[in-house]
Amino acid sequence: MLKQYLLSPGPTAVPERVLLRMAHPMIHHRTPQFSAIFAETKRMLEQVYQTSNDALMLASSGSGAMEAAITNLCSPGDTIIYVNGGKFGERWGKIAAKYGVNAVEIKVQWGDAVEVAAVEAALNANPAAKGVFLQASETSTTTEHPVREVARLTANRDGCVTVVDAITALGVIDMPMDDWGLDVVITGSQKALMLPPGLAMIALSDKAWALTESATCPNFYFDLVTERKNQQAGKDTTAWTPAASLVIGLNEVLKMMFEEGLDNLFARHALLAKAARAGVAALGMKPVSTAPASSATGAFVPEGVDGGAFVKYLRDTMGVTFAGGQDHLKGKIIRIAHLGYYDVFDITTAMSAIEIALNRFGHPVQMGAGVAAAQTVLAERFPAQG
Amino acid sequence: MLKQYLLSPGPTAVPERVLLRMAHPMIHHRTPQFSAIFAETKRMLEQVYQTSNDALMLASSGSGAMEAAITNLCSPGDTIIYVNGGKFGERWGKIAAKYGVNAVEIKVQWGDAVEVAAVEAALNANPAAKGVFLQASETSTTTEHPVREVARLTANRDGCVTVVDAITALGVIDMPMDDWGLDVVITGSQKALMLPPGLAMIALSDKAWALTESATCPNFYFDLVTERKNQQAGKDTTAWTPAASLVIGLNEVLKMMFEEGLDNLFARHALLAKAARAGVAALGMKPVSTAPASSATGAFVPEGVDGGAFVKYLRDTMGVTFAGGQDHLKGKIIRIAHLGYYDVFDITTAMSAIEIALNRFGHPVQMGAGVAAAQTVLAERFPAQG
Numbered sequence: 001m002l003k004q005y006l007l008s009p010g011p012t013a014v015p016e017r018v019l020l021r022m023a024h025p026m027i028h029h030r031t032p033q034f035s036a037i038f039a040e041t042k043r044m045l046e047q048v049y050q051t052s053n054d055a056l057m058l059a060s061s062g063s064g065a066m067e068a069a070i071t072n073l074c075s076p077g078d079t080i081i082y083v084n085g086g087k088f089g090e091r092w093g094k095i096a097a098k099y100g101v102n103a104v105e106i107k108v109q110w111g112d113a114v115e116v117a118a119v120e121a122a123l124n125a126n127p128a129a130k131g132v133f134l135q136a137s138e139t140s141t142t143t144e145h146p147v148r149e150v151a152r153l154t155a156n157r158d159g160c161v162t163v164v165d166a167i168t169a170l171g172v173i174d175m176p177m178d179d180w181g182l183d184v185v186i187t188g189s190q191k192a193l194m195l196p197p198g199l200a201m202i203a204l205s206d207k208a209w210a211l212t213e214s215a216t217c218p219n220f221y222f223d224l225v226t227e228r229k230n231q232q233a234g235k236d237t238t239a240w241t242p243a244a245s246l247v248i249g250l251n252e253v254l255k256m257m258f259e260e261g262l263d264n265l266f267a268r269h270a271l272l273a274k275a276a277r278a279g280v281a282a283l284g285m286k287p288v289s290t291a292p293a294s295s296a297t298g299a300f301v302p303e304g305v306d307g308g309a310f311v312k313y314l315r316d317t318m319g320v321t322f323a324g325g326q327d328h329l330k331g332k333i334i335r336i337a338h339l340g341y342y343d344v345f346d347i348t349t350a351m352s353a354i355e356i357a358l359n360r361f362g363h364p365v366q367m368g369a370g371v372a373a374a375q376t377v378l379a380e381r382f383p384a385q386g
Numbered sequence: 387m388l389k390q391y392l393l394s395p396g397p398t399a400v401p402e403r404v405l406l407r408m409a410h411p412m413i414h415h416r417t418p419q420f421s422a423i424f425a426e427t428k429r430m431l432e433q434v435y436q437t438s439n440d441a442l443m444l445a446s447s448g449s450g451a452m453e454a455a456i457t458n459l460c461s462p463g464d465t466i467i468y469v470n471g472g473k474f475g476e477r478w479g480k481i482a483a484k485y486g487v488n489a490v491e492i493k494v495q496w497g498d499a500v501e502v503a504a505v506e507a508a509l510n511a512n513p514a515a516k517g518v519f520l521q522a523s524e525t526s527t528t529t530e531h532p533v534r535e536v537a538r539l540t541a542n543r544d545g546c547v548t549v550v551d552a553i554t555a556l557g558v559i560d561m562p563m564d565d566w567g568l569d570v571v572i573t574g575s576q577k578a579l580m581l582p583p584g585l586a587m588i589a590l591s592d593k594a595w596a597l598t599e600s601a602t603c604p605n606f607y608f609d610l611v612t613e614r615k616n617q618q619a620g621k622d623t624t625a626w627t628p629a630a631s632l633v634i635g636l637n638e639v640l641k642m643m644f645e646e647g648l649d650n651l652f653a654r655h656a657l658l659a660k661a662a663r664a665g666v667a668a669l670g671m672k673p674v675s676t677a678p679a680s681s682a683t684g685a686f687v688p689e690g691v692d693g694g695a696f697v698k699y700l701r702d703t704m705g706v707t708f709a710g711g712q713d714h715l716k717g718k719i720i721r722i723a724h725l726g727y728y729d730v731f732d733i734t735t736a737m738s739a740i741e742i743a744l745n746r747f748g749h750p751v752q753m754g755a756g757v758a759a760a761q762t763v764l765a766e767r768f769p770a771q772g
Binding site: 004006008010011012013014019020022023024025026027028029030031032059060061062063064067094095098099100188190196197198199217218219220221222223240241242243244245246315316321323 | 390392394396397398399400405406408409410411412413414415416417418445446447448449450453480481484485486574576582583584585603604605606607608609626627628629630631632701702707709
C-alpha cells in the first residue's frame with residue numbers, strides 16, 4: 001500500500017461526495033429531471049462567474065472552449081492580439097492560424113506577467129483588432145496576468161473584447177466577470193471546479209455576443225449561438241449530448257463552494273498560495289513567477305537535481321503527484337497545486353514530500369524547514385485561543 | 387420510493403462496477419499510470435472495432451466526432467453524399483453546410499433503410515464525391531442501413547470513402563470495420579459502451595487517412611492527425627486533456643464485454659431485439675422500421691393515445707424511462723432500448739410497463755400478452771433442462 005496524493009494543477013483531487021454523486025445511476029439528459037439539475041447548476045455557475053450572462057457548458061476539455069472563443073468571435077482575415085507567456089498563451093496563436101485569423105503576439109518572458117503598456121501599444125498598433133486573448137492564470141508558469149487592467153483597455157474600443165482563459169483562475173481568485181468587464185471567460189472542470197476533466201464552460205458579455213453576429217469562422221459542435229438558445233433558462237438543455245455525469249458532479253461541487261462561501265474560498269486559496277511560496281523559499285528554491293498565481297506555485301528545483309527524475313520519484317516512489325515543467329521549463333521546475341479541494345495539510349504534505357525527496361536526491365535541506373515556513377502562514381486559518 | 391428503470395437508447399444504464407470504478411480517486415492523465423490504462427483501453431476498443439487501425443478517443447459527444455469526420459476528410463467545395471433517413475442522417479448535411487462542403491442528400495423515408503442502388507446512382511452522378519456518409523443504425527427511427535454493401539460501392543472508387551456513424555451499432559451488431567471495408571467508424575460512450583456521455587471514438591482506414599492529407603477544412607480541437615500522433619502506441623496520450631474518468635470507465639466496460647465474449651454479446655443483442663419486436667407486435671403496435679435495428683425497437687403508440695403524454699407517464703408516474711419520437715415522429719412512437727447493459731428481464735419489464743400504461747391510457751390490451759410473446763423468444767437464452 002502506498003497512499004496516493006494528487007497535488008498537480010489539473011486534474012485536481014475530486015471530493016468524495018462528488019465522486020459518489022457521480023456514481024449514482026445514470027439519468028436521461030432529455031428529461032425534466034436532468035433539466036432541473038442543469039438549470040440549477042447553470043445558475044450557481046453564473047454566480048461563480050459573477051455574471052448576469054449565460055455561462056454555457058460544453059462537453060469538451062478547455063482547449064475546445066478556447067477554439068470556440070476564436071471561431072465564434074472572428075472571421076478569417078481578422079486580427080487578434082494574444083499574450084504568449086507560456087504553453088497556454090501560445091495556444092491562442094495556434095488556433096488562430098488554423099482559421100486564417102491573423103494573431104499578433106505579445107511575447108512575454110515565461111514567469112512574467114504581461115505589461116499593460118505592451119497590450120495598449122499592441123492595441124494602438126492594431127486598431128482593427130477584434131480582441132485581446134490571454135490567460136488569467138498561465139498554468140505552465142504559475143503566473144497571473146492583469147486581466148482587469150487589460151479589460152479596461154478594450155472597454156472603450158468598439159468591437160474589441162477581452163477574452164480570458166480562466167481555466168486555473170475561476171473559483172480561485174475573485175474575478176467578477178461583469179464588474180471587471182471581462183468579455184469572454186473560459187474554464188474547465190478539472191481545476192478549481194474539482195471534477196474529472198471533460199466539461200468546459202464559457203460565458204460571453206453582450207459585447208462579445210454582438211461579435212458573434214458577424215463572425216464567419218466555421219463551427220458546428222462549438223457553435224455558441226446554438227448552445228445559448230438551448231441552454232437558456234426555460235429550455236435548460238444542450239445542443240449536443242451533454243457530459244451528464246460531469247454536469248451532475250458540478251451541481252454537487254457548486255453546492256460545496258457556496259456552503260464554504262466565495263469569500264472564504266478565495267481567502268483559502270490566497271492563504272495556501274502564500275504558504276506554498278513561503279515553504280519553497282525556506283528551502284532555497286527560486287520561484288518561477290514574478291507574479292505568482294493563487295492556483296499553483298512553481299519553483300525551480302535546485303542546481304544538480306534532475307527535475308524530471310525528481311517529479312517522477314515523488315510520484316512513483318513516494319505516491320505524491322506534482323507537475324513538472326513544460327517545454328523549456330521541462331526538467332527544471334516543480335509545480336505545487338493548491339486550487340480546488342485543498343487545505344492546510346495538503347500544503348504541509350507537499351512541503352514535507354519535497355524535503356524528503358531533496359534529501360534523497362543528495363541535496364541536503366533541513367527536514368521541516370519548508371513545512372515550518374508554510375505552517376507559520378497557515379496558522380492564520382485557525383483562530384487563536386485562550 | 388419509485389424504483390427507476392432507464393430503457394432509452396442513450397444514455398443507457400451504466401453497470402454498477404463501472405460506476406464504482408469511475409468513483410475511484412482521480413489520477414493525473416499525464417502519467418505512465420494513466421497511459422497504461424489508456425493504451426490497454428485503446429487496444430481493447432480496437433478489438434471491438436475489429437480494426438488494425440487506431441481507434442481514437444475524443445472528449446466530446448458523438449456529434450463532435452461526426453464533425454471531425456467531415457473537417458478531416460474534406461475541403462470547402464468538395465462534394466459528399468449523405469443518407470438522410472432520420473434525425474442523425476440529417477446532421478451530416480448541417481455540418482457540411484457549415485464548412486462549405488457540397489452535400490448531396492439521399493432522402494429516405496423515415497423507418498426505411500437506404501437502397502443500395504440509390505447510393506450507387508448518387509455515386510455515379512457525383513463521380514468526384516469524397517465519400518458516402520451514413521448511419522449504421524439510425525437511432526431516431528430504430529433502423530439499420532446496409533453499411534457493408536455501401537462500403538463495397540466505394541471500395542474501388544479512388545479517394546471515395548464510406549463514413550459510418552455507428553453510435554448505436556458498434557458493440558451491438560457484428561460490424562468488422564476492416565473486413566467490411568468501412569473507412570470511418572464513429573461511436574459514443576453512452577450507448578452500447580455503457581458509460582455516461584462525454585467520450586466519442588473514431589477510427590479511420592488507410593484510405594481515409596490518405597484523404598486527411600489534402601483536406602483543408604479548418605479544425606483544431608478535432609484535428610485527428612494530431613490526435614493520432616499522440617494516441618499511437620508508445621505515446622499513449624491525447625492531444626488535449628482527455629475525459630479521464632470516462633476512459634477509465636471504458637477500460638472496465640471493455641473488460642466486461644470481453645468477459646462475455648463478442649459473439650455472445652452480439653447474440654444477446656439480436657435476441658433482445660427479436661423479443662422486443664415480438665412483444666410490441668403482440669400488443670398490436672406497428673413497428674416504426676422496415677429494417678429494424680438490434681439497438682432499439684420503435685413502435686407506434688396506438689391511435690388515440692398521445693405518445694408524448696404516454697412516454698411522460700411511463701417515466702414520471704411509473705419510473706420507466708423510454709424515448710419518444712423526434713421531429714415528425716414526436717408524440718407518435720415509443721422507442722425501447724436494448725443496447726448495452728440489458729438482458730431478458732429488462733425486456734419483460736419494458737413490455738409489462740407498456741401494457742400497464744396502455745390500459746391506464748384507456749387503450750385496453752390483455753395484461754401479459756406482450757410479455758408472453760417476448761418471453762417465448764427470450765427463453766432461448768436459457769438451455770432446456772431434463
